Amino acid sequence: MLKSLKTLALGGALLTANATWTQAQPAFSAPAAQEFTYGSPSVIRPMNVSNYSIQLSGLDVYLSGWGLPLNGVPSEFIWQYTAIGNPTAIAGQGSFAYTGIADLGTGIIYNSTTGRFNYLVVYYKLGVGHFLDIYEVPVPIVPTAAPVLISSVQLSNSTNYGRIRMDSYSQYAAAIVWEYPGVGIQTQACHNGTWGNVLTLSGTANATGPDIALLPRNGTVYVNYAYYDAGAGTITESTIDRNVLLSSTGTVSPLVEDVYSAGTIASHIVLDCPDYNNNTPNWAYTFTDGQKVMVRYRDYATSFSANTVCVNDGATFGNQSTMPWYEAYSPSLHYGSGSFGGSTGQITVAWYASDNMATHGYIAMEMSADGTTLLSAPDYMALPNAFTPNKYPFFNIWYRNTTGIALSKTSDFNFSPGFLYASYFDYNNVTGNYQLHHAFHQWNNPVFKGGAPAAGIEKSIAAASIATYPNPFRDDMTATVTLPGSGALDLQLFDMTGHKVWQYQATLDKGTHQVKVGEVSSLAPGIYLLNSSFNNKKIGAQMVTKQ
Incomplete structure (x- = not known):
């Protein structure tokens, strides 16, 4: 059941009774979106979730992954096909179980040699190394046929965990990044199913927690990276031509575009770039210190330099601050174009908020790419069925390495579905089980809202x-x-x-x-x-x- 605004404000009411704060409580706009739970209940205590969405063969294709890095505990890669524009009209779905892995990420590439689509799954296998699994599906897609695993490629021999992430663009481009402790940040790029060599980014021996995003610009796809140096307290953003990655060996040196003094951070970094080819090197990433949700962004239309904005302190957007009532965990970011006729340059940020008392759940906001305007309804958008009476019990322990919500990075007009896809997990305090939620937000709506097309169109x-x-x-x-x-x-x-x-x-x-x-x-x-x-x-x- 969706919580009413009165219920969502309960935590603040309880806190105010024991404090002298006079600032108004933030409002969480109730969602009106399709949402369903799909995933194995045997996945316990998940620490990561990912998703990727695209339109292929007359279908909306949605891939998701979630799990926990403990030996013997299952994780899951999920695939689903729905009618175009109607995420409730499911044409086929299924899943594959994994055990003893971390950071299950998903993506898609078209293999021009085989003439088939490849679904890509990346992960870290405990004590063994980083891997890429390649699943194959026919062209056109048969909705009732499961993908077939055709290859499992070991990317590293790291016996210690390091984050691994992936991004895909427009069916023909993909790239992976991972942290190899003691070696540095490593990467690999793909073109039409053909993979380049494993490369190490120069000067990254102390870097951790990398993320990756592909950026089309001037007819070329660039690969952008963001990673953290805990000793220096800095986040570095860099970029390199994907063609250079495809033709290089050994070590490569991306162009460092920005080094930001972030201090101590309390989350992973999540990076994204716009998928529309507007010939500008724009990007944005998000992180939190535990209360402030920060976005570091570059918008070449307004400034050649990067800027930083806190999206939940009420200072920039006129929304009420979530502080000091709510802690902030696990932010995710989508840099989109508001596909299908929307204005370009929209950045959506979602995170898990908790007052440690009565209100715990996922909220989001959307801002303009220049970091000045709130595009979503004040104060924040609540996601559907995203609030639970109890806080996730392991966020306080593992919060730095937990990704509780993922927003699809897809915003390419030619291939993007009509929705921003979101995946997030919640916790049932009675059963001790988690559920994986899948929600769909229509472009250009001020609240987290979904809807099917007019009757008969989707059919x-x-x-x-x-x-x-x-x-x-x-x-x-x-x-x-x-x-x-x-x-x-x-x-x-x-x-x-x-x-x-x-x-x-x-x-x-x-x-x-x-x-x-x-x-x-x-x-x-x-x-x-x-x-x-x-x-x-x-x-x-x-x-x-x-x-």
């Missing part, structure tokens, strides 16, 4: 499908389109700089149609994007390769 769009062959192609390519009824079909082919090189528009009857993609023999070899829509509603977007 029609889910039934429409497209497949291309051959892929890769050389001189000719054909699109096979199946339509649920009569209507307008629109196919558009783009190169990776966003230039439209071909378009097909026609009114077609219900059924399956063969459409020859023309003028492709003269195209330069490389990766192209085929966008398809039916009656002005998106069917999907596919990566195709010209040889």
Whole structure:
């Protein structure tokens, strides 16, 4: 049951009775979003959660992972397919169990050699090292068929834990970063299923807790890193061309863009970059000291230098401060474009708040990319079914290494679903079990809000499908389109700089149609994007390769 605002303010009322604070309690706007729990109840005391979402083969694809780094205790990698624009219309779902691992992260890549999608799962295996598991699914995706594990690659031989993270972009680019204690921060990049060498970032021997985010800029994908040096109390943000990573061996030296004196921090760093190619090197990351939730960001539209803002102290955005009532844990960040017609440059921050008495749960806020304007409803957005009567019992012990909530990093217009996906776990004090929650926030809403499209639309769009062959192609390519009824079909082919090189528009009857993609023999070899829509509603977007 969703808590009322009166119930959510209970903790503050109890505290105020024993204190002289006169500042108003912050309000948590009640959510109106789809949410469900899915995950094995045998996952106990989780310490990390991750997710990744994308639109493929006429489906919204959602991957998630959660678990605990204890030998013999299960963790879980979850996959789910839903109708486009309707996260409650589940077409298929399942999971794979892991044991004795930490930091289960997920991502997606298109493998141009096999012509199939690869689901990527990264993790640290206790006492053994860092790993990358590669699952394969067909193109187009069969919603009822589970992914198949085809490869497990050991990335390091570290016998000591070090955080591992991953990001994917636009089906063709992916990169991983991990901490190898005693060696430094290591990384590996991928292009269309082909992986480069394992590399060490220079000058990172003392760095810990890295995160990674991919940034499209000037037709190139850059890999951005953020990591912490506890001895110096600094957070370093750096960047490097992904092509350099793909062609290098040994040690590489990213361009250090910012070094921030953060002092002692009480959480992991979570970094993200905008997925829209606006040719600016923007980025943002978040962390907390236990009460203040900080965002360090760079917005080239307003400043060449990075700036820092506290999102929950009431000083910048006109919202009520959560201090001194609420402790802050485990912040997560999404740097998005408000996909599908929204304004560009939106940064969403979510975290776990607790007054240590009666109110414990996940809240969020959204700000403009220049760090000046509150875009969500004052004071904060409550997430659905995200409040429990008891505080998670292990946050006080392991809070520095706990990631209790994850926001999908996806915001690419061509592939992003119509929702910001959130994953978070809660604790049942009666049963002693945890649940993994999956919630969906529609773009450009001031509260955490979800909603299905108009009646019948999701059914029609889910039934429409497209497949291309051959892929890769050389001189000719054909699109096979199946339509649920009569209507307008629109196919558009783009190169990776966003230039439209071909378009097909026609009114077609219900059924399956063969459409020859023309003028492709003269195209330069490389990766192209085929966008398809039916009656002005998106069917999907596919990566195709010209040889």
